[in-house]
Amino acid sequence: MRVESVLQELQPLLDRFRTAAVETDRSGRLPLEHLRALGEAGVYRLAMPQERGGLAAPPEVLWEVNESLAAACGSTHFVQAQHQGGLGFLLRGNAGLLHEDHLAGRRLCGVAFAHLRRPQSPVTVETTPTGWIFRGEAPWFSGWGLMDEVVLAGRDERGVDIYALVPLHSGIEGIQSPPLSAIQASATVSLRLHDLVVPRAALVLTQTLEEMARRDFRSQLGYTALPLGLVREAARWISSETVRRCLAERADRLRRRALDWTDDPSEALEVRAGANLLALQAAQAAVVSSGGQANQLQHPANRLLRESSFYFLTQLNAPLREVAFDKLVLQDWGPAFA
Ligand SMILES: Cc1cc2nc3c(=O)[nH]c(=O)nc-3n(C[C@H](O)[C@H](O)[C@H](O)COP(=O)(O)OP(=O)(O)OC[C@H]3O[C@@H](n4cnc5c(N)ncnc54)[C@H](O)[C@@H]3O)c2cc1C
Numbered sequence: 001m002r003v004e005s006v007l008q009e010l011q012p013l014l015d016r017f018r019t020a021a022v023e024t025d026r027s028g029r030l031p032l033e034h035l036r037a038l039g040e041a042g043v044y045r046l047a048m049p050q051e052r053g054g055l056a057a058p059p060e061v062l063w064e065v066n067e068s069l070a071a072a073c074g075s076t077h078f079v080q081a082q083h084q085g086g087l088g089f090l091l092r093g094n095a096g097l098l099h100e101d102h103l104a105g106r107r108l109c110g111v112a113f114a115h116l117r118r119p120q121s122p123v124t125v126e127t128t129p130t131g132w133i134f135r136g137e138a139p140w141f142s143g144w145g146l147m148d149e150v151v152l153a154g155r156d157e158r159g160v161d162i163y164a165l166v167p168l169h170s171g172i173e174g175i176q177s178p179p180l181s182a183i184q185a186s187a188t189v190s191l192r193l194h195d196l197v198v199p200r201a202a203l204v205l206t207q208t209l210e211e212m213a214r215r216d217f218r219s220q221l222g223y224t225a226l227p228l229g230l231v232r233e234a235a236r237w238i239s240s241e242t243v244r245r246c247l248a249e250r251a252d253r254l255r256r257r258a259l260d261w262t263d264d265p266s267e268a269l270e271v272r273a274g275a276n277l278l279a280l281q282a283a284q285a286a287v288v289s290s291g292g293q294a295n296q297l298q299h300p301a302n303r304l305l306r307e308s309s310f311y312f313l314t315q316l317n318a319p320l321r322e323v324a325f326d327k328l329v330l331q332d333w334g335p336a337f338a
Contacts, residue, residue, distance in 0.1 A: 001042045003057045009041035010065065017073035024075050025303045029187040032146055034076045035083065039105010044084060052095060053103050059259060063225050067255075070229030074307040075185035077226065078314075082110045082142050085219075089151045089163060093205025097165050108146060109165070112138040112191055113153035116161050116212060117317050123154035123193065125162045131203075132162055134196040137175070142186040144174040150191070151204055161212065163204040171196040182306035213317070220315050221268040224258045227279035227311045230304055234279070237286035237294075237301045247282050254278065265319070273323040279308040 017024070017034060024030050038044065047062055048054020057065075069077040083102075086109035090098040101107035115122050115138050123136040134154045141150060150172075153163045166172070174189035231251045235244045257271045286301035287294040294301040312324055 001045065001055065003046065003055050003061060006042035006046060006055065006057075007061070007065070010038075010043060010068075013037055013041060014068055014072040017069070017076050018071075021073040021075075022298050022300060022303065024073055024185045025183075026298060027185050029145055030073075030075050030079060030185040034073075035080055035108055035146060036105050038076075038080050039103070043080070044087065044105055045103050047084065048087070048091065048103060052091065052098060053100060063255070063259060066222075066225035067229035067232060070226040071233040074226070074230065074303070074310075075183045077229070078183050079110075079143050079146060079186050081223075081226075083108050083147070085111050086149075086151045089204050090165065093163060094165075094203060097202075097204065107148050108143065109149045109151060110141055110143040110147040111151045112141040113151065113161075113163065113212075114140050114315070116153055116155065116209065121155040121161075123152070125154040125156040127156055128197075131197065131199040131201075132156070132164065134164075134166075134193045134198055136193055138191040138193070140188060141174070141191045142183075142188045144168075144187045144189040146187055152191070152193075152196075152198075154193075160206050160208060162206055164198045164202040165204050166196065166198060166202060182303075182310035216315065216317055216319075217265040217268040220272045220317075220320060221258055221261055223311075223315055224254065224272045224275040226314075227275040227308065228255055230279040230308055230311070231275075231282040234282035234286040234301070234304050237304075238282075238289045240285075240289065243285055243289075247278065247285070250278055251275075269319055269323040273320065273327045276308070276311050276324065277327045279311055280305075283308040 043065065045054045046057040046065060050056050087098060087102055099107060102109060123134060123138050126133045134152060138152065147168060149165055149167045151163055152166045153161050155161050171194050173192040173194065175192050176189055180188060228251050231247055235247055238244050254271055254275050261267060283301065283304040287305055290299060290301045293299055296302060
Protein backbone atom coordinates (compact mmCIF):
# COMPACT_ATOMS: atom_id res chain seq x y z
CA MET A 1 0.00 0.00 0.00
CA ARG A 2 1.27 3.49 -0.88
CA VAL A 3 0.33 6.92 0.46
CA GLU A 4 -0.93 7.97 -2.99
CA SER A 5 -3.28 4.99 -3.24
CA VAL A 6 -4.71 5.73 0.23
CA LEU A 7 -5.43 9.31 -0.82
CA GLN A 8 -7.12 8.06 -3.97
CA GLU A 9 -9.29 5.62 -2.04
CA LEU A 10 -10.19 8.33 0.44
CA GLN A 11 -11.78 10.64 -2.16
CA PRO A 12 -15.00 8.66 -2.79
CA LEU A 13 -15.31 8.05 0.96
CA LEU A 14 -15.21 11.80 1.60
CA ASP A 15 -18.02 12.31 -0.92
CA ARG A 16 -20.06 9.59 0.75
CA PHE A 17 -19.51 10.96 4.26
CA ARG A 18 -20.40 14.50 3.12
CA THR A 19 -23.60 13.34 1.43
CA ALA A 20 -24.61 11.46 4.58
CA ALA A 21 -23.41 14.15 7.02
CA VAL A 22 -26.84 15.56 7.85
CA GLU A 23 -28.32 12.11 8.43
CA THR A 24 -25.25 11.05 10.44
CA ASP A 25 -25.53 14.19 12.57
CA ARG A 26 -29.16 13.43 13.40
CA SER A 27 -28.37 9.83 14.40
CA GLY A 28 -27.18 8.67 17.80
CA ARG A 29 -24.27 6.69 16.41
CA LEU A 30 -22.44 6.94 13.10
CA PRO A 31 -22.34 3.82 10.91
CA LEU A 32 -19.58 1.43 11.97
CA GLU A 33 -18.98 0.99 8.26
CA HIS A 34 -17.49 4.54 8.11
CA LEU A 35 -14.73 3.53 10.51
CA ARG A 36 -14.14 0.18 8.81
CA ALA A 37 -13.98 1.80 5.34
CA LEU A 38 -11.30 4.24 6.51
CA GLY A 39 -9.31 1.29 7.82
CA GLU A 40 -9.67 -0.63 4.56
CA ALA A 41 -8.54 2.43 2.62
CA GLY A 42 -5.37 2.53 4.76
CA VAL A 43 -6.05 5.82 6.56
CA TYR A 44 -5.02 4.41 9.97
CA ARG A 45 -1.63 3.46 8.52
CA LEU A 46 -0.76 6.95 7.34
CA ALA A 47 0.72 8.25 10.60
CA MET A 48 2.30 4.96 11.67
CA PRO A 49 6.00 4.13 11.11
CA GLN A 50 6.86 1.64 8.39
CA GLU A 51 8.34 -0.91 10.83
CA ARG A 52 4.86 -1.18 12.40
CA GLY A 53 3.01 -1.66 9.12
CA GLY A 54 2.45 2.05 8.59
CA LEU A 55 3.18 4.44 5.74
CA ALA A 56 4.98 7.27 7.60
CA ALA A 57 3.19 9.92 5.53
CA PRO A 58 4.64 13.47 5.67
CA PRO A 59 2.98 16.00 8.04
CA GLU A 60 1.44 17.98 5.14
CA VAL A 61 -0.35 14.85 3.91
CA LEU A 62 -1.64 13.96 7.38
CA TRP A 63 -2.83 17.52 7.78
CA GLU A 64 -4.71 17.51 4.49
CA VAL A 65 -6.38 14.19 5.31
CA ASN A 66 -7.51 15.51 8.69
CA GLU A 67 -8.84 18.76 7.25
CA SER A 68 -10.72 17.10 4.43
CA LEU A 69 -12.25 14.45 6.70
CA ALA A 70 -13.32 17.05 9.27
CA ALA A 71 -14.82 19.10 6.43
CA ALA A 72 -16.79 16.13 5.08
CA CYS A 73 -18.26 14.89 8.39
CA GLY A 74 -17.27 16.17 11.81
CA SER A 75 -18.67 13.16 13.69
CA THR A 76 -16.88 10.61 11.53
CA HIS A 77 -13.64 12.52 11.81
CA PHE A 78 -13.90 12.86 15.58
CA VAL A 79 -14.54 9.17 16.24
CA GLN A 80 -11.83 7.93 13.87
CA ALA A 81 -9.48 10.42 15.55
CA GLN A 82 -10.16 8.71 18.89
CA HIS A 83 -9.11 5.40 17.32
CA GLN A 84 -5.97 6.98 15.88
CA GLY A 85 -5.27 8.61 19.25
CA GLY A 86 -5.55 5.20 20.90
CA LEU A 87 -3.09 3.73 18.39
CA GLY A 88 -0.74 6.65 19.10
CA PHE A 89 -0.74 5.74 22.82
CA LEU A 90 0.00 2.08 22.00
CA LEU A 91 2.85 3.02 19.68
CA ARG A 92 4.40 5.36 22.23
CA GLY A 93 3.94 3.20 25.31
CA ASN A 94 3.72 -0.48 24.41
CA ALA A 95 3.92 -1.22 20.71
CA GLY A 96 3.54 -4.93 21.45
CA LEU A 97 -0.17 -4.21 22.00
CA LEU A 98 -0.51 -2.73 18.50
CA HIS A 99 -1.93 -5.26 16.02
CA GLU A 100 -2.44 -5.42 12.29
CA ASP A 101 -6.21 -5.49 12.98
CA HIS A 102 -5.93 -2.02 14.58
CA LEU A 103 -4.29 -0.62 11.45
CA ALA A 104 -6.79 -2.32 9.16
CA GLY A 105 -9.75 -0.97 11.17
CA ARG A 106 -11.03 -4.42 12.10
CA ARG A 107 -10.34 -3.73 15.76
CA LEU A 108 -11.21 -0.26 17.02
CA CYS A 109 -9.85 1.41 20.09
CA GLY A 110 -11.10 4.61 21.75
CA VAL A 111 -9.58 6.65 24.58
CA ALA A 112 -10.76 7.89 27.98
CA PHE A 113 -8.16 10.08 29.67
CA ALA A 114 -9.34 13.74 29.48
CA HIS A 115 -10.72 13.45 33.04
CA LEU A 116 -7.14 13.35 34.37
CA ARG A 117 -6.96 17.10 33.76
CA ARG A 118 -9.59 17.74 36.42
CA PRO A 119 -8.20 18.72 39.84
CA GLN A 120 -9.37 15.35 41.29
CA SER A 121 -9.29 12.46 38.83
CA PRO A 122 -12.73 10.80 38.88
CA VAL A 123 -10.98 7.51 38.01
CA THR A 124 -8.70 6.04 40.67
CA VAL A 125 -6.36 3.07 40.43
CA GLU A 126 -5.40 0.67 43.19
CA THR A 127 -2.17 -1.26 42.65
CA THR A 128 -2.34 -5.04 43.24
CA PRO A 129 0.36 -7.75 42.96
CA THR A 130 -0.88 -8.70 39.47
CA GLY A 131 -1.88 -5.31 38.07
CA TRP A 132 -4.51 -2.75 39.02
CA ILE A 133 -8.13 -2.17 39.97
CA PHE A 134 -9.76 0.83 38.24
CA ARG A 135 -12.71 2.53 39.98
CA GLY A 136 -14.94 5.54 39.38
CA GLU A 137 -16.46 7.12 36.28
CA ALA A 138 -14.67 8.48 33.22
CA PRO A 139 -16.98 11.29 32.08
CA TRP A 140 -16.12 11.21 28.36
CA PHE A 141 -15.78 8.28 26.00
CA SER A 142 -16.67 8.50 22.33
CA GLY A 143 -17.43 5.44 20.23
CA TRP A 144 -19.61 3.39 22.60
CA GLY A 145 -21.00 0.48 20.58
CA LEU A 146 -18.40 1.13 17.87
CA MET A 147 -15.07 0.54 19.61
CA ASP A 148 -13.82 -2.85 20.77
CA GLU A 149 -11.49 -1.52 23.43
CA VAL A 150 -10.35 1.61 25.21
CA VAL A 151 -7.07 3.12 26.35
CA LEU A 152 -8.34 3.95 29.84
CA ALA A 153 -6.45 6.12 32.31
CA GLY A 154 -6.72 6.63 36.07
CA ARG A 155 -4.58 7.97 38.90
CA ASP A 156 -2.87 5.66 41.40
CA GLU A 157 -2.04 6.10 45.10
CA ARG A 158 1.26 7.90 44.25
CA GLY A 159 -0.41 10.39 41.91
CA VAL A 160 0.94 8.62 38.81
CA ASP A 161 -1.42 8.12 35.87
CA ILE A 162 -1.81 4.54 34.62
CA TYR A 163 -2.93 4.03 31.00
CA ALA A 164 -4.11 0.52 30.10
CA LEU A 165 -5.70 -1.16 27.09
CA VAL A 166 -9.00 -2.64 28.21
CA PRO A 167 -11.71 -4.53 26.28
CA LEU A 168 -15.11 -2.85 26.41
CA HIS A 169 -17.18 -5.55 28.03
CA SER A 170 -17.56 -6.85 31.57
CA GLY A 171 -16.73 -4.39 34.33
CA ILE A 172 -17.39 -1.32 32.16
CA GLU A 173 -20.84 0.22 31.79
CA GLY A 174 -21.59 2.96 29.25
CA ILE A 175 -23.84 5.62 30.77
CA GLN A 176 -25.71 7.60 28.13
CA SER A 177 -25.23 11.36 28.40
CA PRO A 178 -28.10 13.83 27.83
CA PRO A 179 -28.51 14.69 24.09
CA LEU A 180 -25.47 16.51 22.69
CA SER A 181 -25.62 19.75 20.76
CA ALA A 182 -22.86 18.66 18.35
CA ILE A 183 -21.41 15.32 17.23
CA GLN A 184 -24.29 13.40 18.74
CA ALA A 185 -23.31 10.58 16.35
CA SER A 186 -20.01 10.17 18.23
CA ALA A 187 -21.90 7.87 20.65
CA THR A 188 -20.31 9.62 23.62
CA VAL A 189 -20.99 8.13 27.05
CA SER A 190 -19.40 8.13 30.47
CA LEU A 191 -17.72 4.89 31.46
CA ARG A 192 -18.70 3.55 34.87
CA LEU A 193 -16.04 1.20 36.19
CA HIS A 194 -17.09 -1.59 38.53
CA ASP A 195 -13.87 -2.57 40.33
CA LEU A 196 -12.32 -3.21 36.94
CA VAL A 197 -9.43 -5.67 37.28
CA VAL A 198 -6.65 -4.88 34.80
CA PRO A 199 -3.67 -7.23 34.42
CA ARG A 200 -0.10 -5.92 34.24
CA ALA A 201 0.19 -7.08 30.61
CA ALA A 202 -2.41 -4.47 29.60
CA LEU A 203 -0.19 -1.56 30.65
CA VAL A 204 0.26 0.99 27.87
CA LEU A 205 2.23 3.65 29.74
CA THR A 206 2.53 5.62 32.95
CA GLN A 207 3.02 9.37 33.15
CA THR A 208 2.53 12.24 35.54
CA LEU A 209 0.06 15.08 35.07
CA GLU A 210 3.01 17.39 34.30
CA GLU A 211 4.13 15.11 31.46
CA MET A 212 0.59 15.04 30.12
CA ALA A 213 0.39 18.83 30.25
CA ARG A 214 3.64 19.09 28.26
CA ARG A 215 2.25 16.78 25.56
CA ASP A 216 -1.14 18.52 25.44
CA PHE A 217 0.25 21.39 23.35
CA ARG A 218 1.27 19.07 20.52
CA SER A 219 -2.13 17.39 20.24
CA GLN A 220 -4.01 20.69 20.68
CA LEU A 221 -2.01 22.01 17.75
CA GLY A 222 -2.61 18.85 15.70
CA TYR A 223 -6.37 19.15 16.22
CA THR A 224 -6.23 22.62 14.63
CA ALA A 225 -6.89 20.74 11.37
CA LEU A 226 -10.48 20.10 12.53
CA PRO A 227 -11.65 23.73 12.86
CA LEU A 228 -9.75 24.61 9.68
CA GLY A 229 -11.56 21.80 7.85
CA LEU A 230 -14.80 23.30 9.09
CA VAL A 231 -13.80 26.71 7.71
CA ARG A 232 -13.33 25.11 4.30
CA GLU A 233 -16.74 23.43 4.45
CA ALA A 234 -18.53 26.55 5.71
CA ALA A 235 -17.28 28.46 2.65
CA ARG A 236 -19.57 26.29 0.49
CA TRP A 237 -22.52 27.98 2.18
CA ILE A 238 -21.25 31.55 2.00
CA SER A 239 -22.39 33.58 -1.01
CA SER A 240 -19.88 36.45 -0.69
CA GLU A 241 -16.68 35.91 -2.65
CA THR A 242 -14.92 38.52 -0.49
CA VAL A 243 -15.83 36.71 2.74
CA ARG A 244 -14.74 33.34 1.33
CA ARG A 245 -11.38 34.79 0.25
CA CYS A 246 -10.82 36.43 3.64
CA LEU A 247 -11.56 33.16 5.48
CA ALA A 248 -9.29 31.17 3.15
CA GLU A 249 -6.39 33.60 3.65
CA ARG A 250 -6.71 33.47 7.43
CA ALA A 251 -6.97 29.68 7.37
CA ASP A 252 -3.84 29.50 5.16
CA ARG A 253 -1.87 31.59 7.64
CA LEU A 254 -2.94 29.47 10.60
CA ARG A 255 -2.21 26.24 8.70
CA ARG A 256 1.28 27.48 7.81
CA ARG A 257 1.97 28.41 11.43
CA ALA A 258 0.79 24.98 12.57
CA LEU A 259 2.98 23.16 10.05
CA ASP A 260 5.99 25.36 10.92
CA TRP A 261 5.49 24.86 14.67
CA THR A 262 8.66 24.21 16.66
CA ASP A 263 7.59 23.19 20.15
CA ASP A 264 6.60 26.63 21.51
CA PRO A 265 3.57 26.06 23.81
CA SER A 266 2.19 29.59 23.57
CA GLU A 267 2.32 29.47 19.75
CA ALA A 268 0.41 26.15 19.81
CA LEU A 269 -2.33 27.70 21.95
CA GLU A 270 -2.50 30.84 19.81
CA VAL A 271 -2.86 28.85 16.59
CA ARG A 272 -5.44 26.42 17.98
CA ALA A 273 -7.55 29.10 19.65
CA GLY A 274 -7.29 31.26 16.51
CA ALA A 275 -8.54 28.35 14.39
CA ASN A 276 -11.41 27.69 16.81
CA LEU A 277 -12.48 31.33 16.54
CA LEU A 278 -12.11 31.35 12.76
CA ALA A 279 -14.31 28.24 12.53
CA LEU A 280 -16.96 29.88 14.70
CA GLN A 281 -16.90 33.00 12.50
CA ALA A 282 -17.02 30.96 9.28
CA ALA A 283 -19.94 28.85 10.51
CA GLN A 284 -21.84 31.93 11.66
CA ALA A 285 -21.19 33.58 8.29
CA ALA A 286 -22.59 30.44 6.63
CA VAL A 287 -25.71 30.78 8.80
CA VAL A 288 -26.12 34.46 7.89
CA SER A 289 -25.60 33.66 4.23
CA SER A 290 -28.15 30.83 4.27
CA GLY A 291 -30.89 32.88 5.95
CA GLY A 292 -33.76 31.64 8.10
CA GLN A 293 -33.56 28.04 6.94
CA ALA A 294 -30.15 27.81 8.64
CA ASN A 295 -32.06 27.81 11.92
CA GLN A 296 -33.31 24.32 11.08
CA LEU A 297 -31.26 21.69 12.87
CA GLN A 298 -30.77 19.68 9.69
CA HIS A 299 -29.32 22.58 7.71
CA PRO A 300 -25.58 22.05 7.06
CA ALA A 301 -24.71 25.55 8.29
CA ASN A 302 -26.53 24.83 11.54
CA ARG A 303 -24.52 21.64 12.02
CA LEU A 304 -21.27 23.49 11.29
CA LEU A 305 -22.13 26.18 13.83
CA ARG A 306 -22.72 23.53 16.51
CA GLU A 307 -19.50 21.70 15.58
CA SER A 308 -17.51 24.94 15.71
CA SER A 309 -18.68 25.42 19.29
CA PHE A 310 -17.61 21.86 20.14
CA TYR A 311 -14.06 22.52 18.90
CA PHE A 312 -13.67 24.97 21.79
CA LEU A 313 -14.33 22.09 24.21
CA THR A 314 -12.32 19.20 22.89
CA GLN A 315 -8.87 19.00 24.53
CA LEU A 316 -9.83 21.92 26.73
CA ASN A 317 -7.41 22.53 29.55
CA ALA A 318 -6.71 25.54 31.75
CA PRO A 319 -4.17 27.24 29.37
CA LEU A 320 -6.38 26.76 26.30
CA ARG A 321 -9.36 28.14 28.21
CA GLU A 322 -7.42 31.32 29.03
CA VAL A 323 -6.40 31.87 25.40
CA ALA A 324 -9.96 31.15 24.25
CA PHE A 325 -11.38 33.82 26.60
CA ASP A 326 -8.77 36.19 25.31
CA LYS A 327 -9.58 35.59 21.64
CA LEU A 328 -13.35 35.51 22.15
CA VAL A 329 -13.75 38.58 24.32
CA LEU A 330 -10.71 40.26 25.78
CA GLN A 331 -8.38 40.81 22.83
CA ASP A 332 -8.62 43.94 20.70
CA TRP A 333 -10.21 43.31 17.34
CA GLY A 334 -7.76 43.31 14.48
CA PRO A 335 -4.59 41.43 15.34
CA ALA A 336 -6.38 38.16 16.20
CA PHE A 337 -5.02 36.32 13.12
CA ALA A 338 -1.82 38.26 12.52
C1 LIG B 1 -18.83 15.23 22.96
C2 LIG B 1 -17.53 15.02 23.67
C3 LIG B 1 -16.79 13.88 23.42
C4 LIG B 1 -15.59 13.65 24.10
N1 LIG B 1 -14.93 12.47 23.88
C5 LIG B 1 -13.81 12.20 24.59
C6 LIG B 1 -13.15 10.94 24.47
O1 LIG B 1 -13.55 10.06 23.69
N2 LIG B 1 -12.08 10.69 25.25
C7 LIG B 1 -11.60 11.62 26.13
O2 LIG B 1 -10.61 11.34 26.81
N3 LIG B 1 -12.20 12.85 26.24
C8 LIG B 1 -13.27 13.16 25.51
N4 LIG B 1 -13.90 14.39 25.67
C9 LIG B 1 -13.34 15.38 26.64
C10 LIG B 1 -12.77 16.64 25.99
O3 LIG B 1 -11.58 16.36 25.29
C11 LIG B 1 -12.48 17.71 27.07
O4 LIG B 1 -11.60 17.22 28.01
C12 LIG B 1 -13.72 18.13 27.80
O5 LIG B 1 -14.68 18.55 26.88
C13 LIG B 1 -13.42 19.26 28.76
O6 LIG B 1 -14.58 19.45 29.57
P1 LIG B 1 -14.69 18.93 31.07
O7 LIG B 1 -16.04 19.22 31.53
O8 LIG B 1 -14.21 17.53 31.18
O9 LIG B 1 -13.59 19.75 31.76
P2 LIG B 1 -13.75 20.91 32.80
O10 LIG B 1 -14.12 20.33 34.11
O11 LIG B 1 -14.61 22.02 32.26
O12 LIG B 1 -12.30 21.39 32.82
C14 LIG B 1 -11.62 21.86 31.66
C15 LIG B 1 -10.19 22.12 32.08
O13 LIG B 1 -10.15 23.24 32.97
C16 LIG B 1 -9.29 22.97 34.06
N5 LIG B 1 -10.04 23.00 35.33
C17 LIG B 1 -11.31 22.62 35.52
N6 LIG B 1 -11.68 22.83 36.80
C18 LIG B 1 -10.60 23.34 37.41
C19 LIG B 1 -10.35 23.77 38.73
N7 LIG B 1 -11.28 23.71 39.68
N8 LIG B 1 -9.12 24.23 39.01
C20 LIG B 1 -8.17 24.30 38.06
N9 LIG B 1 -8.37 23.92 36.79
C21 LIG B 1 -9.55 23.45 36.47
C22 LIG B 1 -8.68 21.64 33.85
O14 LIG B 1 -7.43 21.82 33.23
C23 LIG B 1 -9.62 20.97 32.86
O15 LIG B 1 -9.00 20.12 31.95
C24 LIG B 1 -15.10 14.63 25.01
C25 LIG B 1 -15.83 15.79 25.24
C26 LIG B 1 -17.04 15.99 24.59
C27 LIG B 1 -17.82 17.25 24.90
